[in-house]
Structure formats: structure tokens, C-alpha cells
Amino acid sequence: MDTLIEGSFHIVGGDFSNAGKASTELKTILTNCGLDIAKIRRAVIATFEGEMNIIIYAVAGTITYEIQNGKLLITLQDIGPGIKNIELAMTEGYSTAPDWVREMGWGAGMGLPNMKKNADIFKINSIVGEGTTVEIIINLY
Amino acid sequence: MLLKEIISALEAKTIVDFTTEPNKDYHWVCATDLMSDVLFYSTCQSLLLTGLAKTQTIRTATVADLSIIIFTRNNIPDDETIELARTKGISLFVTPFSTFTASGKLFTQGLQCCSDVNFTEED
Numbered sequence: 001m002d003t004l005i006e007g008s009f010h011i012v013g014g015d016f017s018n019a020g021k022a023s024t025e026l027k028t029i030l031t032n033c034g035l036d037i038a039k040i041r042r043a044v045i046a047t048f049e050g051e052m053n054i055i056i057y058a059v060a061g062t063i064t065y066e067i068q069n070g071k072l073l074i075t076l077q078d079i080g081p082g083i084k085n086i087e088l089a090m091t092e093g094y095s096t097a098p099d100w101v102r103e104m105g106w107g108a109g110m111g112l113p114n115m116k117k118n119a120d121i122f123k124i125n126s127i128v129g130e131g132t133t134v135e136i137i138i139n140l141y
Numbered sequence: 142m143l144l145k146e147i148i149s150a151l152e153a154k155t156i157v158d159f160t161t162e163p164n165k166d167y168h169w170v171c172a173t174d175l176m177s178d179v180l181f182y183s184t185c186q187s188l189l190l191t192g193l194a195k196t197q198t199i200r201t202a203t204v205a206d207l208s209i210i211i212f213t214r215n216n217i218p219d220d221e222t223i224e225l226a227r228t229k230g231i232s233l234f235v236t237p238f239s240t241f242t243a244s245g246k247l248f249t250q251g252l253q254c255c256s257d258v259n260f261t262e263e264d
Binding site for chain 2 (some may be wrong): 005016019021023024025027037041045047048049052102104105106107108109110111113114117118
């Protein structure tokens with residue numbers, strides 16, 4: 001099956017004023033595609049967590065999405081500090097976010113675990129000093 | 142608990158109201174200032190009780206399919222936040238009570254914390 005939809009968003013690190021904008025736009029796109037509401041919710045929650053990680057930790061990043069062969073693939077790739085210990089970062093409640101980020105309602109250490117929770121397939125790859133790439137796949141059928 | 146009963150119990154004022162089901166019963170509340178918690182624990186049947194009156198609150202609610210936000214301790218959002226809520230069809234209310242007190246009032250009326258309930262995807 002050919003790709004039904006695809007697109008991307010560019011995210012700027014530190015841009016809290018637009019936090020969540022890409023994810024809410026993705027929700028509109030997926031809703032207009034007529035996808036199942038529960039699957040859309042899982043997809044955009046995972047995307048929002050990733051979007052926030054880029055804004056909080058990275059210099060910049062991109063979010064790409066595509067629907068192909070009954071699967072929704074979302075890839076979040078950033079240029080940033082990378083993650084030293086992915087296993088630790090996947091622990092619920094573990095966070096390296098500074099206090100000012102927590103005061104804005106983020107950085108509770110639930111981002112990566114929540115992305116995994118909402119994905120059917122979750123992959124993460126990170127190189128310290130270069131950046132992090134997360135792939136999320138949600139089965140649509 | 143009906144929304145109008147919740148609004149009355151919290152002595153809340155309406156900022157914008159898009160509710161179309163005045164007799165809809167609410168059972169679950171997500172009471173937090175941590176948007177990460179909203180994304181992790183909330184269900185689409187919850188109402189959000191928070192002191193964080195910012196645009197990211199509206200975007201979090203949008204992503205989590207939450208259609209009602211009650212801001213605590215008279216934290217009235219700025220015009221940009223209210224306008225964003227309008228475009229997303231999210232109803233906003235504000236209560237003079239703190240998140241703690243507002244939660245207590247709703248808890249005593251039988252509402253429960255959304256994270257205490259296990260929902261299936263179909264719920």
C-alpha cells in the first residue's frame with residue numbers, strides 16, 4: 001500500500017510559547033484522516049511528550065509522520081545533548097530537567113515512559129553530544 | 142456529578158463554555174499542575190483541575206481529549222490562552238479555591254482521581 005499521508009514539523013529548542021503546537025496540528029490531521037479516536041489519542045500523546053523533550057533538552061528537532069501499510073509511524077529526531085543512560089531515562093519519575101522547567105508543568109520524568117506506553121512499537125537511539133531519535137509505531141488495524 | 146453541580150460546588154465562574162451536554166455525568170478528575178501527569182494518567186472522560194493557566198495547558202487538554210478545564214485559586218488565563226481554548230472548543234472555568242480545597246470538595250461529592258481507575262482503550 002502506498003503512503004496515505006506524510007508530513008513533518010520543525011521544533012525549536014526552548015520555544016515554550018509554541019509547546020504542543022505540532023502535536024495539536026497532528027491531531028487535526030489524523031482526525032481529518034478519519035482514524036480511530038483512541039489511536040489518535042495515543043499517537044498525539046506520545047508525540048506531545050517527544051515534542052516537549054525536544055523543546056526542553058534539544059537545540060532543534062523534527063517530527064515526521066507517515067501512514068503506510070496500516071501503521072502510523074512517527075519519528076522524532078533532535079540535535080541535542082543526547083541521553084547518557086537510556087535505561088535510566090526510561091524509568092518513571094527519573095528526570096534531569098531543571099527546576100524552571102518543572103515549574104512550567106513539565107520535566108516530571110514521565111515523558112519517555114509515556115511514549116513507550118502509548119506506542120505499539122517504541123525505538124530509541126541516542127548519541128551523547130549529537131542527539132536522540134525516537135520512533136513510534138501505532139498499528140491502525 | 143453534573144457539570145453544573147461541579148461549578149456550583151466550586152463557586153466557579155465561566156470563562157468560555159462550549160459544553161453541549163449539560164446533563165453529562167462526570168466521575169473522574171485530573172487535579173495537577175504537571176502536564177506530564179495529565180498526559181500519563183488522564184482519561185478523556187476526566188475534567189482537569191489545575192492552577193497552570195497557560196497555552197500549554199490548553200494544548201495538553203487538546204491532545205488528551207479533555208474538554209473541560211477548571212483553573213484554581215482564581216488563576217485566570219491571559220487572552221491568548223482563552224483564544225486558543227475557543228479555537229479548540231475547550232470550556233474554561235475558574236474557581237477561587239485552591240487545587241487542594243477544590244479537590245476535597247469534589248472528592249466528598251464522590252468524584253475520583255483519574256489515575257485510580259484503569260481504563261481500556263475503548264473506554
